[in-house]
Amino acid sequence: xxxxxxxxxxxxxxxxxxxxxxxxxxxxxxxxxxxxxxxxxxxxxxxxxxxxxxxxxxxxxxxxxxxxxxxxxxxxxxxxxxxxxxxxxxxxxxxxxxxxxxxxxxxxxxxxxxxxxxxxxxxxxxxxxxxxxxxxxxxxxxxxxxxxxxxxxxxxxxxxxxxxxxxxxxxxxxxxxxxxxxxxxxxxxxxxxxxxxxxxxxxxxxxxxxxxxxxxxxxxxxxxxxxxxxxxxxxxxxxxxxxxxxxxxxxxxxxxxxxxxxxxxxxxxxxxxxxxxxxxxxxxxxxxxxxxxxxxxxxxxxxxxxxxxxxxxxxxxxxxxxxxxxxxxxxxxxxxxxxxxxxxxxxxxxxxxxxxxxxxxxxxxxxxxxxxxxx
Amino acid sequence: xxxxxxxxxxxxxxxxxxxxxxxxxxxxxxxxxxxxxxxxxxxxxxxxxxxxxxxxxxxxxxxxxxxxxxxxxxxxxxxxxxxxxxxxxxxxxxxxxxxxxxxxxxxxxxxxxxxxxxxxxxxxxxxxxxxxxxxxxxxxxxxxxxxxxxxxxxxxxxxxxxxxxxxxxxxxxxxxxxxxxxxxxxxxxxxxxxxxxxxxxxxxxxxxxxxxxxxxxxxxxxxxxxxxxxxxxxxxxxxxxxxxxxxxxxxxxxxxxxxxxxxxxxxxxxxxxxxxxxxxxxxxxxxxxxxxxxxxxxxxxxxxxxxxxxxxxxxxxxxxxxxxxxxxxxxxxxxxxxxxxxx
Numbered sequence: 219x220x221x222x223x224x225x226x227x228x229x230x231x232x233x234x235x236x237x238x239x240x241x242x243x244x245x246x247x248x249x250x251x252x253x254x255x256x257x258x259x260x261x262x263x264x265x266x267x268x269x270x271x272x273x274x275x276x277x278x279x280x281x282x283x284x285x286x287x288x289x290x291x292x293x294x295x296x297x298x299x300x301x302x303x304x305x306x307x308x309x310x311x312x313x314x315x316x317x318x319x320x321x322x323x324x325x326x327x328x329x330x331x332x333x334x335x336x337x338x339x340x341x342x343x344x345x346x347x348x349x350x351x352x353x354x355x356x357x358x359x360x361x362x363x364x365x366x367x368x369x370x371x372x373x374x375x376x377x378x379x380x381x382x383x384x385x386x387x388x389x390x391x392x393x394x395x396x397x398x399x400x401x402x403x404x405x406x407x408x409x410x411x412x413x414x415x416x417x418x419x420x421x422x423x424x425x426x427x428x429x430x431x432x433x434x435x436x437x438x439x440x441x442x443x444x445x446x447x448x449x450x451x452x453x454x455x456x457x458x459x460x461x462x463x464x465x466x467x468x469x470x471x472x473x474x475x476x477x478x479x480x481x482x483x484x485x486x487x488x489x490x491x492x493x494x495x496x497x498x499x500x501x502x503x504x505x506x507x508x509x510x511x512x513x514x515x516x517x518x519x520x521x522x523x524x525x526x527x528x529x530x531x532x533x534x535x536x537x538x539x540x541x542x543x544x545x546x547x548x549x550x551x552x553x554x555x556x557x558x559x560x561x562x563x564x565x566x567x568x569x570x571x572x573x574x575x576x577x578x579x580x581x582x583x584x585x586x587x588x589x590x591x592x593x
Numbered sequence: 594x595x596x597x598x599x600x601x602x603x604x605x606x607x608x609x610x611x612x613x614x615x616x617x618x619x620x621x622x623x624x625x626x627x628x629x630x631x632x633x634x635x636x637x638x639x640x641x642x643x644x645x646x647x648x649x650x651x652x653x654x655x656x657x658x659x660x661x662x663x664x665x666x667x668x669x670x671x672x673x674x675x676x677x678x679x680x681x682x683x684x685x686x687x688x689x690x691x692x693x694x695x696x697x698x699x700x701x702x703x704x705x706x707x708x709x710x711x712x713x714x715x716x717x718x719x720x721x722x723x724x725x726x727x728x729x730x731x732x733x734x735x736x737x738x739x740x741x742x743x744x745x746x747x748x749x750x751x752x753x754x755x756x757x758x759x760x761x762x763x764x765x766x767x768x769x770x771x772x773x774x775x776x777x778x779x780x781x782x783x784x785x786x787x788x789x790x791x792x793x794x795x796x797x798x799x800x801x802x803x804x805x806x807x808x809x810x811x812x813x814x815x816x817x818x819x820x821x822x823x824x825x826x827x828x829x830x831x832x833x834x835x836x837x838x839x840x841x842x843x844x845x846x847x848x849x850x851x852x853x854x855x856x857x858x859x860x861x862x863x864x865x866x867x868x869x870x871x872x873x874x875x876x877x878x879x880x881x882x883x884x885x886x887x888x889x890x891x892x893x894x895x896x897x898x899x900x901x902x903x904x905x906x907x908x909x910x911x912x913x914x915x916x917x918x919x920x921x922x923x924x925x926x927x928x929x930x931x932x933x934x935x936x
Binding site: 252253254255256257259260271272274275276278279315318319321322325326329330333496497498500501503504505507508511512518521522523526527547548549550551552553554555556558559560561562563564583 | 649650652653654655656657794795796798799801802803805806807809810817818819822836845846847848849852853855856857858859860861881882883884885886887888889890891892893
């Protein structure tokens with residue numbers, strides 16, 4: 219088996235770097251590709267979703283009453299002819315239909331106000347949490363928080379997203395800052411692998427900036443003299459960058475000190491993932507396998523779970539143990555599907571910032587601690 | 594040195610006694626509550642009221658947007674049985690019952706497709722006894738469903754059942770039976786039920802990869818893309834849009850279920866109740882939530898508030914126009930005077 223895998227590897231690389239497919243992706247306005255699930259889509263909307271707007275939206279379903287029933291009738295006549303009786307009742311029940319619409323709007327309004335209360339409650343909780351869990355830019359404190367836990371994940375993944383440029387912590391700089399903060403926490407907690415996912419691959423495109431940002435943030439936490447070694451990896455293009463190698467910095471002092479340390483001892487490995495590593499990679503793998511089978515280098519019976527798994531491990535990375543999401547309601551955004559088999563999810567309801575309390579509470583959940591401070 | 598140890602032993606024994614009595618009491622109180630609750634529910638007036646309320650709620654939600662594909666991870670049957678001190682089999686039976694009632698409700702809500710995680714490939718590692726019970730239960734339920742799907746009077750009439758998963762792991766008789774039932778219910782178009790029986794999502798993906806490769810070899814279909822790949826999965830084109838996934842009993846992971854279907858734009862709901870306790874209202878609230886937010890989302894996409902509509906329809910003559918003007922044509926500002934009095 220291992221010999222075959224090696225062969226496969228060689229063949230695996232070209233499809234990832236085919237230029238034409240990349241161009242195909244670039245000309246599409248990328249952020250518009252992803253349609254979030256309703257709840258998180260609405261909650262992330264920010265100012266657009268005022269209460270009055272929600273009310274308008276909810277009441278608007280009465281206005282377009284004419285579209286829906288016709289569609290439904292059409293479907294049913296297409297489907298089963300025996301159900302004519304039901305059609306009849308529907309035609310008679312125009313008044314009834316309107317009544318149910320009003321009732322639904324009423325239900326929506328009730329639910330909406332309940333949800334609003336819940337939203338405020340969650341926000342309050344988050345504020346309390348952010349007082350209780352505070353890292354104060356001190357890695358020792360983070361370690362102190364982690365030590366009582368029974369276990370910590372081996373590999374951590376986090377889904378990040380770009381916020382509108384006008385918001386606090388928005389735009390690409392905000393994203394880079396969030397990413398580097400998470401890196402610092404992960405290093406301090408003693409976790410060796412981190413996967414950062416963002417749908418559009420913005421992190422992958424701004425690797426030099428990201429490395430600078432991570433470096434300066436680590437310097438903030440650990441002091442400029444003791445910046446831990448880190449490696450930034452892009453599995454998709456198979457590149458690894460160490461620390462600040464190859465980047466010219468203003469002060470070369472930091473670089474010299476690092477050169478003195480042992481280079482091979484890396485405190486954290488950060489891999490950057492994007493939507494490209496999800497479905498597309500699996501389909502690409504299928505294509506490659508099909509090509510290999512066509513030239514008789516591989517037979518269909520050789521395609522086993524182990525082979526696919528090892529290939530995807532090489533192309534994307536191993537399965538993370540804990541996935542943190544910093545949005546208001548769970549939205550996986552196309553995170554590589556093969557890799558979330560047993561992954562534990564953690565997110566904080568109605569939270570929309572990258573904050574330390576989500577990180578540490580996520581670790582607590584993973585450890586199976588039922589101690590909820592602040593409740 | 595003996596005295597304290599005796600006291601200690603007695604302490605421990607006392608503690609155990611206390612804990613046990615406490616458990617007994619809790620259980621007794623619980624069962625009394627359950628009995629009272631069941632009695633109240635059995636009153637004809639109350640049940641009449643309950644049924645009617647349910648009907649009205651369902652009909653109301655039906656007129657709004659409703660997810661097309663709802664999926665369940667039925668977790669917690671064993672814990673349910675344990676908490677009620679019943680044999681494991683009873684727990685699974687209760688779970689089956691819950692699924693049937695929820696199916697009926699989903700169908701009436703206008704959901705086109707429901708899928709349920711009945712048995713994972715990993716579950717073959719459970720004790721043989723339990724696996725056998727599950728298999729037996731499954732065949733019984735399968736027959737029942739087939740009968741009901743053909744019964745004109747039954748609410749589940751007109752539904753199609755599909756068993757998806759790696760059927761090579763099942764016994765031949767079982768496979769024959771599945772085939773028969775699938776054929777019987779083939780022409781149901783209103784509603785599709787997918788039962789994932791020996792299923793894991795990775796297995797699903799693997800099978801799709803194999804099928805795609807085979808297809809490619811046979812007819813030399815030149816391109817494999819994501820859409821074609823998705824359509825080849827066990828659930829066909831339903832694979833691409835699972836709008837709502839519900840997992841009961843508190844775990845926050847997918848456990849190898851519907852990974853491909855759910856990892857983009859699907860709402861995943863986790864509930865702490867055990868599956869047999871998962872009631873109509875819990876599911877109703879989840880679907881209402883989905884419906885509420887998708888209404889707002891649709892509205893935001895269309896982006897047509899009344900004001901904007903009017904504003905657009907007004908001809909541009911009536912709107913104030915910004916005209917370009919040179920700075921030197923502006924009226925003069927007031928005299929500028931400095932505080933120091935310099936000229």
